[in-house]
Amino acid sequence: MAIRQRAVTALPNLIRSLRKEPLLKPPHNNSAALPSLRRAFSLYDQINLIDNVPDDQLRFEGYTDTGFTINGVQYEGSLLCVGNLVLSWKPNNFSDITPHSLSLFQVVRPIPEILILGCGRNIQHVDPEVRRFIRSTGIKLEAVDSRNAASTYNILNEEGRVVAAAVLPYGVSS
Incomplete structure (x- = not known):
C-alpha cells in the first residue's frame, strides 16, 4: 500500500516534469543514443488508474x-x-x-x-x-x-x- 501511495503522489510531479521538458530534436548523427522512456513509464507497473x-x-x-x-x-x-x-x-x-x-x-x-x-x-x-x-x-x-x-x-x-x-x-x- 505504501508503494502505491508513493506512486500516486509521484505521478503528478512526473507529468509536470515531462510537460516542462522541451521536445527533443533528432540528432544529426545516427550514432547518438535515444533517451530511455522506461523510467518515465515504469510507474505503470505500480499504480492502477481505475481506482473505484x-x-x-x-x-x-x-x-x-x-x-x-x-x-x-x-x-x-x-x-x-x-x-x-x-x-x-x-x-x-x-x-x-x-x-x-x-x-x-x-x-x-x-x-x-x-x-x-x-x-x-x-x-x-x-x-x-x-x-x-x-x-x-x-x-x-x-x-x-x-x-x-x-x-x-x-x-x-x-x-x-x-x-x-x-x-x-x-x-x-x-
Missing part, C-alpha cells in the same frame, strides 16, 4: 512463483477465474493444458468474450487443438505470461467486460 472498483470484483493483487493473491487472499497453484469466480485448476505445467482441462468453458454462462491464458514465466505456443476448442466455444484466446495475464484480466474485468483467465503460477517455466 467494486469490492465484489476480482482483482489480482500479486503473484509469486507458486500462486497468486486475489482480493487479499493468497491462492497456491493454477487458477481459473471466470467473471468474479475463482476456481482451483489442475494443470501444473503448460503441457497439461488440454481441451479437457478447459471444458468448463462449454457450459459457463455468460460466455466470456476472451480467455487470457497465463503460461507461467514465458509465453508458450498454444496447441492448435486447444485453440480450436476455445474458438468452438465462441471465446477468443490470448496467451501471455502469467504476470501480464493477471494485469490484463484486471483491466478488462474493471471495464465491465466478460473475461476469463486460466493462469499457471509465474514460477512455471515450461
